[in-house]
Amino acid sequence: MVSDTRRNRKNGSTRITFLPEGKPLDIKSGSTILDATRKMGIDIQAPCGDLGLCGRCKIILGEGKNLAEPPTKTEKKNFSTKELNDGYRLACQCKVSEQGLLSVTVPPESRISQQRIVIQGIMPQFQVSPIIKDTIIELKKKQESKSDSETLLEALSENGFTDVSIDIDAIRRLPDVIREGNWNINATLWNNKEVLSLQPKDKAGQTLGFAVDIGTTKVAGYLVDLKNGKLLAAVSLPNPQISFGEDLISRIAYWTESEEKGINLQKIVIGCVNKLIEDSCKRFDVSQNEVYDITVVGNTAMHHIFFGISPKYVGQSPFPVAVKNSFNVKAKDIGLKANPATYVHALPPIAGFVGSDTVAGILATEIYKQEKISMLIDIGTNAEIVIGNKDKLTCCSAPAGPAFEGAKIKHGMRASSGAIETVWINPKNLDTGFKTIDESKPRGICGSGIIDSIAQLFKTDVIDNIGRFNNKLSNPRIRNQEGDAEFVIAWQNETSINKDITITRRDIQEILLAKAAVYTGTHILLERLNLTPNDIENPYVSGAFGTYIDLANSLTIGMFPEIPTNRIKFTGNTAGSGGRLALLSEKLRSKADKIAKNTDHIELASDPSFEKEFTNALWIPHRETKRFPTVMKMLGKH
């Protein structure tokens, strides 16, 4: 192998093998390792712009490390002598000077961190009884005139499985499996109706399932053992459709341009899920062929696009859904790589803007079972809100927009490494402290940090109850820039972007529009159900954004009605949990169908009070301050 590699190497170049990828690349002498990682598409951190300042692009040279130039001053500052001897270097500084073979490890801490996402959510108690079942079948050998499939079906029937069909892919290997297994075989059955796969009894492998949660910004996947319900791996990737539009509406518009473009949107998300399946199977060292069931949840537009269904009309009033019931299609028919006979089960959506991710959330929180009134809220580009109990659930979707995710905000960013996520302002001198995700130097500010900022700015009277800056205050942090008032959260020298990080008047307006939508949705839903905020005995907040917001600050800006905050439970990614439950329990899978069918949906925009409510909710915390007695009392503003 090594000699082969040597032979094929380009003349005058060094072949670098990146670990743990194991991918080789030929580079010319004089190139830096950072150049090489970029050519290879290895995402490595280099926020300082290759200047050797941030020390983030740490790599470890292995075999052939003598081919590199000696460490620079900058590198000597960054590493101890022992570390340098061990091969630690900075990719931006380390140049290759001689020809040969060099192995380079890119450690996890040097890789670009994925968006901080909450992959796991709460799971209720339940009995593992999936739709996929393995059964050992002893076949009768001496039946010359019978076909192999007849012999199998008869044996299945004797084992209580009647009216069973056999997938063509299982039939394909049937003659060999029967004889390899000496007439003792393991059959993997779907829904007691179809044989998906057959193995010689002693060679039966794992029986795995994969739950997929297609979010607008991220795609999460969960590899589970269908025999014991164990979660083997939870993985996620950004939704690659982002390059075709940040939000749903722009992706639907892209689809609408041509069918070809639409199919492209489908293909790239399918590719992303295939990568998740592949990665998690590799991690657990199993074959993708052992994945026998897949469930998919997501908002309705994502659901449609995933299955290649035209989402064109989902984005137009009255937002008609193409298919509302759950359905099963063969994974291979949409290009998913699992066992060739595997079905994909699409959990049912409720409405154009309340998808199967919400149904999954209801399943995971079990609010459909409870006597007491619950509320489930998942805040993203849209906030889905469900209120009710075992007798009736009602839901709506509030168009919050992407501001909470950092879009349309001057220094806004997603909740990933370097994002200011917590802010505190000293009411005396407006000195501002902050905390970033991963405690690194700030690159920007994410949703929870912006909410904190606005709440603190309001408390400290820097802004008024409609978000205007107080002209009378004089403080270096308050200033006008490019025609807009702003407040400096982090000074240039504190940041990694060499600029002040600020919150502007416009940023505040964007956030107020978003919070007003969420508040209005929750309020109208309560009104319709004749409930007060205090009636909500079990408020659940799910999703990544919800998990990291400061409840007191959110309430201060009036993001939702004054539900007693001490009751609130954070549930994490319940969409993923619900998908796993549907994988692991046949009963809960059909329960999801009932939930989708029986949950009422109200269309916020068509509610007669919507406009007035929305306008009043743009105030901090609300134009009708009596709706927020606790907040007003706390602020001393009642």
Next chain:
Amino acid sequence: MVSDTRRNRKNGSTRITFLPEGKPLDIKSGSTILDATRKMGIDIQAPCGDLGLCGRCKIILGEGKNLAEPPTKTEKKNFSTKELNDGYRLACQCKVSEQGLLSVTVPPESRISQQRIVIQGIMPQFQVSPIIKDTIIELKKKQESKSDSETLLEALSENGFTDVSIDIDAIRRLPDVIREGNWNINATLWNNKEVLSLQPKDKAGQTLGFAVDIGTTKVAGYLVDLKNGKLLAAVSLPNPQISFGEDLISRIAYWTESEEKGINLQKIVIGCVNKLIEDSCKRFDVSQNEVYDITVVGNTAMHHIFFGISPKYVGQSPFPVAVKNSFNVKAKDIGLKANPATYVHALPPIAGFVGSDTVAGILATEIYKQEKISMLIDIGTNAEIVIGNKDKLTCCSAPAGPAFEGAKIKHGMRASSGAIETVWINPKNLDTGFKTIDESKPRGICGSGIIDSIAQLFKTDVIDNIGRFNNKLSNPRIRNQEGDAEFVIAWQNETSINKDITITRRDIQEILLAKAAVYTGTHILLERLNLTPNDIENPYVSGAFGTYIDLANSLTIGMFPEIPTNRIKFTGNTAGSGGRLALLSEKLRSKADKIAKNTDHIELASDPSFEKEFTNALWIPHRETKRFPTVMKMLGKH
């Protein structure tokens, strides 16, 4: 378009566009058109070895014909002045001398003739009522909270179609189709169970079906209109698996070597069927997307390989079949190109060596309905024989081997252009006359010609009743060559291969082995059923070989028991007819299942009398001459 072509043409070359293919190719000046056809993969006849002798490679120059060199002497001999003016040339002679654009038509008579095959078979009277139905559905527009699929399913239910599912590919376009069709749509339903496709009411296209008959040597396809039962096109191609083995056993051996090789066998036959679908759709100017149903018949090994099912054990005693019932798989799941939602229906086989082609034959001849005793015989590498009536049918398969198809015969060839198909020998002087297919100069001799020859050689006492040449006769046609006795059918100067075409002692042995197998099968079947040859009131001979054999000569050599020849009916390719019937009638489709289930199969090799019967049947017409009283009487040998 033309200017584009001009722009992209290689410098210094002529771009030839071959018609009717419409494929362009750039060739250098000085090349012949024959070189170009070969590069393009256009099969053109040139048996004389490019010498201008046979005149078979006729082409017609069109636009740009001045770019070719003037006609050669040879060409002037072959064509009249008018023909030359019209552009007629010989591809092997005609060179391109100048650069530019030239169109060349390759007429059908110049193309390599396909094997002469009998594509069509008899069809009984029946009512067209296919499993595919088109229905116009008027949807209710104002149902905002309903999903499009719910709206459709409700409307279908009101039209009497309950418990219907919708194929994912139909769902994909559902939102668009509903609105394009202004809520009036045409639904294509499969088996009243599944919506395969939807079109706006005014844009509904054709509703077509395609029946496939997979033979060991040829693949035939039939494009039919599912609305009126009309046959639109009947097409065929050689089975491309031939390059992996002439007979079933060698293909099964190839499959057994590795799974990969097996899948390759599947892929190439699927590719062949795709070509047939494509060609017949083009011929009729319809889209492959309008093909909504496909039926497949074939012998059991071909059936298994077609669906990717391991045929390994079909070739080993006791010849177990993987799947005997009929089944449906989505065409896309085996790579067939039709409408994406189309099902392929595999008709059921009866046993390892009696396939669904026999079931189709029973369906087409309606022997399963008749009071009188019928016999259906289809002679190929295996001869399938069915005897019985409406109460009971019994079948067997006799291993005739490939001799009837010209294999293992010195000058043997398939029944295609240039094959001697009929032979007559003057008993006085052994002068021999013959007729070839297409009346061209002979290249070899095919099955029917060999049977004629043997019968005549026996009648004229050139050979005895075990096929030995008569030493006492002296005639230039009887000679020894390469240690084997032989008889000259055509002299060198009469043939196109510049060699004598002969029948050897070994050829005769091969044919006697083949005919003995067919006789023995038929005889044992009759014995088992307690019938005499005379009890067969409706003898049917199907298949290409059967259609062209001379009955009297076949009976003379004892190919089957002495059934009164005047009763025999030739039915053509009943396998194809049966496949079409299953496409066009739901009832006949389920009838095929019943036929397969209720037809008894006997294993010839395990019959105690088989060996003795087979040995005695090697004689001409039979060792027990009393079994052939009519033949013996005719020969004056009783």
